[in-house]
Amino acid sequence: MTTPATPAAPATPAAPALPAAFDRVSFDRLLADQHAGRAAPAWVIDQRRAAFDRLESLSLPDRRDENWMRTDIRLFKPKAWGPRHAPRSDAMVPTGLLAECLAGGRSTGDSFFDDGAQAAGGSTPLAGRLLSLDGHVLHEELDPALAARGVLFGSADRLLADHADLFQRHWFSVIDSRCDWFAALHAAFHSASTVLYVPPGVKIDEPLHVLSGLGEGGVDTAHVLVVLGDGAEATVLTETAGGGGSGSTTGSGFHCGGTEIVVGRNAFLRMVNLQNWSMGVWHFARQKAVIHEQGRLQWTLGALGSRLSQVAQDVALVGRGASAQVNGVMFTEGRQQLVYNTLQHHEAAGCRSDLLYKGGLQDRSRLVWRGMIKVDKAAQKTDGYQRNDNLMLSREARADSIPGLEIEADDVRCTHGATSGRVDEEQIFYAQARGLSADEAARLVVAGFFQQVFDRITILPVREALARAIGSRIRRLS
Amino acid sequence: MTAPGQEKLVISGLHAAVDGQEILKGVDLEIGRGEIHALMGPNGSGKSTLGYCIMGHPSYEVTAGSIELVEADGTRHDLLAMEPDQRARAGVFLAFQRPMSIPGVRLADFLRHAVTNVRNPDRKEGQELMPMRDFRSELKAKMADLSIDTEFARRYVNDGFSGGEMKRAEILQLAMLRPKFAILDETDSGLDADAVRLASQSIARIGGAEMGILIITHHEQLLEHNIPLRTHVMLGGRIVESGGPELAAELHKRGYERIRAAYPEAAAAERSLQDAATSNAPHPVTA
Numbered sequence: 001m002t003t004p005a006t007p008a009a010p011a012t013p014a015a016p017a018l019p020a021a022f023d024r025v026s027f028d029r030l031l032a033d034q035h036a037g038r039a040a041p042a043w044v045i046d047q048r049r050a051a052f053d054r055l056e057s058l059s060l061p062d063r064r065d066e067n068w069m070r071t072d073i074r075l076f077k078p079k080a081w082g083p084r085h086a087p088r089s090d091a092m093v094p095t096g097l098l099a100e101c102l103a104g105g106r107s108t109g110d111s112f113f114d115d116g117a118q119a120a121g122g123s124t125p126l127a128g129r130l131l132s133l134d135g136h137v138l139h140e141e142l143d144p145a146l147a148a149r150g151v152l153f154g155s156a157d158r159l160l161a162d163h164a165d166l167f168q169r170h171w172f173s174v175i176d177s178r179c180d181w182f183a184a185l186h187a188a189f190h191s192a193s194t195v196l197y198v199p200p201g202v203k204i205d206e207p208l209h210v211l212s213g214l215g216e217g218g219v220d221t222a223h224v225l226v227v228l229g230d231g232a233e234a235t236v237l238t239e240t241a242g243g244g245g246s247g248s249t250t251g252s253g254f255h256c257g258g259t260e261i262v263v264g265r266n267a268f269l270r271m272v273n274l275q276n277w278s279m280g281v282w283h284f285a286r287q288k289a290v291i292h293e294q295g296r297l298q299w300t301l302g303a304l305g306s307r308l309s310q311v312a313q314d315v316a317l318v319g320r321g322a323s324a325q326v327n328g329v330m331f332t333e334g335r336q337q338l339v340y341n342t343l344q345h346h347e348a349a350g351c352r353s354d355l356l357y358k359g360g361l362q363d364r365s366r367l368v369w370r371g372m373i374k375v376d377k378a379a380q381k382t383d384g385y386q387r388n389d390n391l392m393l394s395r396e397a398r399a400d401s402i403p404g405l406e407i408e409a410d411d412v413r414c415t416h417g418a419t420s421g422r423v424d425e426e427q428i429f430y431a432q433a434r435g436l437s438a439d440e441a442a443r444l445v446v447a448g449f450f451q452q453v454f455d456r457i458t459i460l461p462v463r464e465a466l467a468r469a470i471g472s473r474i475r476r477l478s
Numbered sequence: 479m480t481a482p483g484q485e486k487l488v489i490s491g492l493h494a495a496v497d498g499q500e501i502l503k504g505v506d507l508e509i510g511r512g513e514i515h516a517l518m519g520p521n522g523s524g525k526s527t528l529g530y531c532i533m534g535h536p537s538y539e540v541t542a543g544s545i546e547l548v549e550a551d552g553t554r555h556d557l558l559a560m561e562p563d564q565r566a567r568a569g570v571f572l573a574f575q576r577p578m579s580i581p582g583v584r585l586a587d588f589l590r591h592a593v594t595n596v597r598n599p600d601r602k603e604g605q606e607l608m609p610m611r612d613f614r615s616e617l618k619a620k621m622a623d624l625s626i627d628t629e630f631a632r633r634y635v636n637d638g639f640s641g642g643e644m645k646r647a648e649i650l651q652l653a654m655l656r657p658k659f660a661i662l663d664e665t666d667s668g669l670d671a672d673a674v675r676l677a678s679q680s681i682a683r684i685g686g687a688e689m690g691i692l693i694i695t696h697h698e699q700l701l702e703h704n705i706p707l708r709t710h711v712m713l714g715g716r717i718v719e720s721g722g723p724e725l726a727a728e729l730h731k732r733g734y735e736r737i738r739a740a741y742p743e744a745a746a747a748e749r750s751l752q753d754a755a756t757s758n759a760p761h762p763v764t765a
Binding site: 424425426427429430431432433434435436437438439440441443444445447448449450451452 | 533534535536561562563565566567571572574577578579580581582583587588589591592593595596603634635651655
């Protein structure tokens, strides 16, 4: 009997390493890495440990949880995902939606009413930027003039250690990281996180840009904390891009993120979150802003990508006279499923909140918005509004709008509305009668549908990027 | 009817149905460029249907007959084989009785697309629009001509427009697109006497030797500055009588009783159409 010759087994164990999961092994390695590099402060480690303990006590949310009852995560396999190694130095970073507008190149002075006054080129300079891939920061920079004025911006690993006085009381205290499995996972395993601190009275004119990228099968757990001191002003653009296509049944990318925003007294923040993952990515995010007296927030969510999204977007108006404008622009296709749970929580008197979500749906996609305006007893003279309009571009698409009010004060004005409609064939015919092709007409009608929310977004590159991205996705109406 | 060597819109033996209900029952009409024709007739006689058929509304099915553009050298173009936008690019225009609103789309942007396409019939979506500088100065001049405030162009297409504003917007589009043939479907309805006079003057300024115009109206005021070469009377889905301007005046003063008496067959068709319209109440027939 002969045995075929086989190459000698290598000395080291040959068993292929299992892909890392979000388990004890990965967690211990994460803590070891944190200690090895620039030592993470004890309070950050403690926060992670508490979150990991919580994570171990939880299982995936199921449909008995009312926040999750319209989200189908049966195909989400938690063990398939874990922290990823640092990408190779020559790894390709995906291009964000804003890249073209921020880098310049496309003229924006093409409006009937501006008499060509706008600068040609349309380039928007940046005050700072941070770039990460698969949970690792690749690049960060901040305008030195702003740094000199006390602005802090960049990687949390770098900044938390030196500025506990500014960040510790906010770090993971704005969002609830105990409420479910994903929230706990994020709080335990966050990486490539970004913090911004703008000192009182400092006004930053140019936007700060944060791009989180994913490679094929990548994992992103980035956290963002933005703190504006009293009277400060800033514009923050965060966007996500990359991940694999929709070919894999279990998904080709995983994002589990969190955003915390603190707007000081009389401060003004314009915050933008653009989610443009490729179609195979799972997206779970918990985002919350706290707005103090007379503070103002303009918060825009744009969502075009991912196979499935579950996003909680909360606004808490905690100081008298605070105001929040919330804008949502969603466009879905294929079998995408995007679920949004929003909360406008009026905790103080005389505050204003105004939410407008607009969605366009084609193919068999699904969009869910469940909104709540909650008014505490103390929040007299509240002015709250929420509205969700959806435009159906196919008969197989489905949209659910579930507005809600929970009011304990007696002197308030709170209203809500929701509409769902189709592109009207008569509109198409009318435009055709003026020489527009049916497709061109449909794109114009859809662009018009979103215009009402674009009119509220005061950041031109964001408006343009969203309009262009949506325009390019609209196919022939079915 | 029209002179040889003249470009014309020729409709022959046109039958058309909506929801299986025949509304046009053999329409013949020829309009030469530079001519004004008036089309009158009681409600439901098929006037608007004719306009929709010429423009190519998808709900109107042409079951027989033809609609053609005939060039000066005799070359014929079959409009029925074209999509509505191709017809517009070929030089046909319909001013809607009830224009559709397109919320979120500014009239100026809408018109810039329209003008670009109509002037470059082969343009594909995504190709360059007419340069903004040229478009802006042309639109401003046309608006000044028609006494329309420039701010009007900033508004969303027909969104929240009054009846009068809609009709003025249609006339502005007519002025910008300068078609070879225009069908004006009750561009006077819903307007007060002064507004009708203004509309009549505006159309007269825009028209001229270059344009063939079919004016669908119940009244003669719109014709005050647009004296029709021929006036046609539609009844029960056919043009039953044609005449000069005096016919429009007669119909405006005396109504359609003489016509109904003179053409009993068409009058019977009118009645059966009305019956069908009432029995199909959930699906109103726009005729």
